Amino acid sequence: MARIIAGVGSSHVPAIGAALDNNKTEEPYWKRVFSGFEKSQKWMAGTKPDVATVVYNDHASAFSVDLIPTFALGCAPEFPPADEGWGPRPVPVVKGHPELASHIAQSVILDEFDLTICNKMEVDHGLTVPLNLLCGKIPPSGEWPFKVIPLAVNVVMYPPPTGHRCYMLGKAIRKAVKSFPEDLSVVIFGTGGLSHQISGPRAGLINSKWDKAFLDRLSKDPKKLTHIPHIEYMREAGAEGVEMVMWLIMRGALDEDVKEVYRFYTVPASNTAVGHIILENKRTVPARGRSSAGKTRQAALRKPSQRIASRDAR
C-alpha cells in the first residue's frame, strides 16, 4: 500500500525562482535564503519519495478570474511550467501520477470534499519554487526526482477554505493514499507564506513572532491552528499571509505525533518571510509484503534526517 512518510512546509516566493534562474544564488542576499535549504536537499535526496503531493496556489497563471476552484487536483500525466509573463521557468516539465491522483480524487470526493479535477493544467512558481528548494536546480532537459500531484487551493479570492477544512482535507488525503494498492512512499508539501502582504498601503508587513508561533504549533499542536479565523491570519500575517492555511492540508495528512527534523526561517525574500519545516511520521511500518530491499532503504533513510536533527539542535 502507499503511505505518506513526511510533510514539507515551504514558502514559494517567486523571486526565489528568479534568483535561481538568473544564477544569483551566491549573492549574499540570496545565499542567506538558499543556505537554509542545503540540509533539506540532503534530506530529500535520502528520503527518495516516489510521489510528492504539492499543495500550492496558482497566481493568475492556470486560472484567471473566469474559474476560481477552491480545491483543484491535478490528475494529468504531466504539467508544463506556465508562462508567467517572462516565458516559462527553465525547469523540467512536472510529471504527474494520474493513477494515484484519480484514486485520491475519488476517495476524497466520497469523503465529502468536492474537488475540481484538472486533466490539463500548467503550474507556476507556487509549485516549482518549493520543488527547486528541496531538489536543487534542475535544467529543463532533466527530470524532477519524483512524480508530483498538484493540489491547487484558492487563496487569492477571499474566502479561502478555512484552516479546519484544510486540515480535514489533509486527513482525507491520508486515508486515500493509504488505500492505494501500489507500494509507494509519498511526501506532502504545504507551500506559501509565511507572513507577507504585497498589496495596498500596508504592503511589506512581516510578523516573525506570529510565524514562529505558527511553526511551533504546526509541529506540536496543529489542532490549535485549525481554529484560527481568516481575519487573524490577515491582520497578523498580512492579507496574503492567509495562504498559510495550505500548510494545514499537509499537516492534516500526517500522524498527530510527528518528528520535526528540520526548520528554517529568514526575513526577507523580496516581500516575504521565508519559512520551512520538515516533519516525519514516526511510525514507518513497512508495508506487508514489502521487499527487504525496501526495508533496507527505509533504514538508510533514517540516517540523513537524524544527522540534520542533531546538527540543528546544536
Added chain:
Amino acid sequence: MARTQHDYDDIPGTFVFDAERSRQGYGINMFCMSLMKDENRRAFKANEAEYLKRFSLTEAQREAILKRDYNRMLELGGNIYFTAKLGATDGHSFQHLAASMSGATQDAYAEMMKSGGRSVEGNRSKSGKDKLAKSKSKSKSKSSAKRK
C-alpha cells in the same frame, strides 16, 4: 450600491479581494490577464485608452488603470496577482509596485524589508477593535497574550 461592510475592512491599508470585489473587478483582472500575451502588451502600449475599450470597465476603473493608481485598482476590484502583470508590462519590479502602493520610495521600501519588514504593531486595526475581537475567543487568548 454601497459596499457591504466586513470585519476585515477594519485592517488598515488593506483591500481584501473578496467575492464582491471579484465580481466588480472582473474587467480589470481580465484586462491584466490579457497582458500575458506579447501581442496584447504591444497593442496596449501603442494606445492604452483604445485597448481598454475591449474590456468592460467603469469610468473609475479605466482612470485608475491609465493613472497606474494601484491602490485604487485594488479598491475597485483588482487583485494584486493580476495588477502585477500591468506593472511588469511597464517594466517595473514587484518591489516598485509595493513601494508605490505604500507611498514609499523603492529604496526606502527595500531598506524596510531588509530590516525585517513593516511591523504589525500599530498596523493591526483602524479602530482598535482587534483587541476586543481577540478577548472574545478563549482558544486564542493565550497566543495573543504571548504576542503582546
